[in-house]
Amino acid sequence: MSAYEPKIVGIFCNWCAYTAADLAGISRMKYAPNVRIIRVMCSGRFDPQMVFWAFKHGADGVLIAGCHPGDCHYQEGNYKALRRYKLLQKLLDQLGIERERVRLEWISASEGEKVKQVIDEMTETLRRLGPLKIQEAPGEEAAAAPAAGGGHHG
Amino acid sequence: MAEKPKVAFYWCGSCGGCEEAVVDLAEDLLTVAEAVDIVLWPVAMDFKKQDVEALPDGAITASFINGTVRLSEHEEWVKLLRRKSQLVFAFGSCAHLGGIPGLANLSNREEIFRWYYKEGPTVHNPDGHEPTPEFRQNGYAFELPEFWNTARALDQVIEVDYYIPGCPPPAHIVKDAVMALLQGQLPPKGSVLAGSRALCHECPLNETKPEKLLLKDLKRPHEVIPKPDECLLAQGLLCLGPVTRGGCGALCINAHMPCTGCFGPLDHIRDFGAKGLGALASIVDFQDEDDIERALEKIPDPVGTFFKYSLPASLVQRRNMGGKTS
Numbered sequence: 001m002s003a004y005e006p007k008i009v010g011i012f013c014n015w016c017a018y019t020a021a022d023l024a025g026i027s028r029m030k031y032a033p034n035v036r037i038i039r040v041m042c043s044g045r046f047d048p049q050m051v052f053w054a055f056k057h058g059a060d061g062v063l064i065a066g067c068h069p070g071d072c073h074y075q076e077g078n079y080k081a082l083r084r085y086k087l088l089q090k091l092l093d094q095l096g097i098e099r100e101r102v103r104l105e106w107i108s109a110s111e112g113e114k115v116k117q118v119i120d121e122m123t124e125t126l127r128r129l130g131p132l133k134i135q136e137a138p139g140e141e142a143a144a145a146p147a148a149g150g151g152h153h154g
Numbered sequence: 155m156a157e158k159p160k161v162a163f164y165w166c167g168s169c170g171g172c173e174e175a176v177v178d179l180a181e182d183l184l185t186v187a188e189a190v191d192i193v194l195w196p197v198a199m200d201f202k203k204q205d206v207e208a209l210p211d212g213a214i215t216a217s218f219i220n221g222t223v224r225l226s227e228h229e230e231w232v233k234l235l236r237r238k239s240q241l242v243f244a245f246g247s248c249a250h251l252g253g254i255p256g257l258a259n260l261s262n263r264e265e266i267f268r269w270y271y272k273e274g275p276t277v278h279n280p281d282g283h284e285p286t287p288e289f290r291q292n293g294y295a296f297e298l299p300e301f302w303n304t305a306r307a308l309d310q311v312i313e314v315d316y317y318i319p320g321c322p323p324p325a326h327i328v329k330d331a332v333m334a335l336l337q338g339q340l341p342p343k344g345s346v347l348a349g350s351r352a353l354c355h356e357c358p359l360n361e362t363k364p365e366k367l368l369l370k371d372l373k374r375p376h377e378v379i380p381k382p383d384e385c386l387l388a389q390g391l392l393c394l395g396p397v398t399r400g401g402c403g404a405l406c407i408n409a410h411m412p413c414t415g416c417f418g419p420l421d422h423i424r425d426f427g428a429k430g431l432g433a434l435a436s437i438v439d440f441q442d443e444d445d446i447e448r449a450l451e452k453i454p455d456p457v458g459t460f461f462k463y464s465l466p467a468s469l470v471q472r473r474n475m476g477g478k479t480s
Binding site: 133 | 260423424425428429431432435436438440441443446447456457460468469471474475476
């Protein structure tokens with residue numbers, strides 16, 4: 001049996017998604033314990049740097065969750081998140097990282113059930129994809145090929 | 155007369171443009187050459203590796219190293235120069251961030267060799283030769299450097315003291331760095347020797363940049379002749395000025411071309427490409443998913459657009475190839 005448990009970093013907006021996660025907790029819903037939620041003021045705060053930083057430090061997936069279209073507390077932050085997410089998906093293709101590893105969801109403050117459903121689903125998806133290994137220690141080839149340090153080959 | 159400071163220039167995986175940048179010092183090159191003792195400069199002078207090896211450790215005041223670290227030979231040389239030098243300057247985008255050759259990190263050695271020695275349409279190689287580290291003919295053994303799977307920025311291989319950004323670095327940036335070295339006025343170690351604010355701050359078109367940038371129609375540089383007096387972003391051209399370190403003098407903007415980011419990130423940015431993508435994607439003025447996707451079709455190559463000079467130094471460093479990179 002595999003000991004692999006996916007690690008998900010959640011970037012949840014303060015006004016909708018995070019409140020929904022609170023609701024899920026208060027309602028004692030059971031969902032996969034694989035997500036570590038970080039509260040941000042708005043899904044528009046999400047920056048692709050955060051995604052790669054999380055990947056680099058061991059995350060297998062990143063879940064961004066914000067208010068439904070039209071409901072953003074700051075009018076348009078969630079649309080900004082959506083635009084970044086769309087372009088990021090294209091970038092992921094080029095970088096050989098499966099699109100499913102970054103997910104954007106709209107979750108309103110009352111949708112505790114959706115928090116549960118999305119997290120469970122994403123955990124299953126990542127379980128199927130397996131761990132993401134993008135960490136490549138600088139000098140990885142120095143270890144693989146003795147040539148690097150010594151000056152000759154072999 | 156006191157001994158002149160010893161200076162070395164070296165190139166790794168590079169195009170030669172950085173050497174050109176040194177020559178671009180023009181008359182100032184004579185002043186520099188007068189003030190220093192050049193102990194290595196493969197493009198211009200005849201020194202051998204033994205000459206450098208014979209120097210005591212730390213004997214070179216400063217080494218200026220350009221190019222991406224791509225071959226075992228590069229790695230050997232930069233480690234040698236690190237040992238012999240008090241200061242190492244990463245010179246140009248390739249040494250600073252990995253550079254354009256760093257886009258090869260979308261592949262690995264196997265893919266690159268397959269294309270360039272076998273499958274490429276202009277290749278004629280019936281015997282299927284490809285570079286190997288060792289080669290024997292007529293009883294002689296020859297050695298070639300190893301080709302690494304992953305191109306790396308200089309500070310991913312050795313410790314770097316200063317960065318001179320640019321593809322290539324403009325002459326005034328090079329001159330300022332050399333003068334700071336000679337006059338003992340270098341900033342704290344680790345500094346990038348250029349501006350500390352975004353390019354937009356020094357851009358001649360900055361006054362025409364709208365308070366709120368929103369665009370329905372992105373344009374690629376070959377599709378338009380830009381108006382010379384309006385912010386290029388406002389005209390729909392993807393300009394990386396908002397996230398790129400200034401100090402170049404807005405050279406490309408003055409030639410009516412958008413900034414492609416060769417000076418790299420500002421100090422607070424960790425991943426230049428990711429930041430640039432995040433900043434520019436959000437100006438697409440649509441709310442509907444399909445409309446957004448259609449508008450983003452004008453960015454067919456996000457890696458080449460946002461990571462043009464910085465893929466090796468980015469957080470992901472290279473394409474994920476399921477372990478086939480070592």
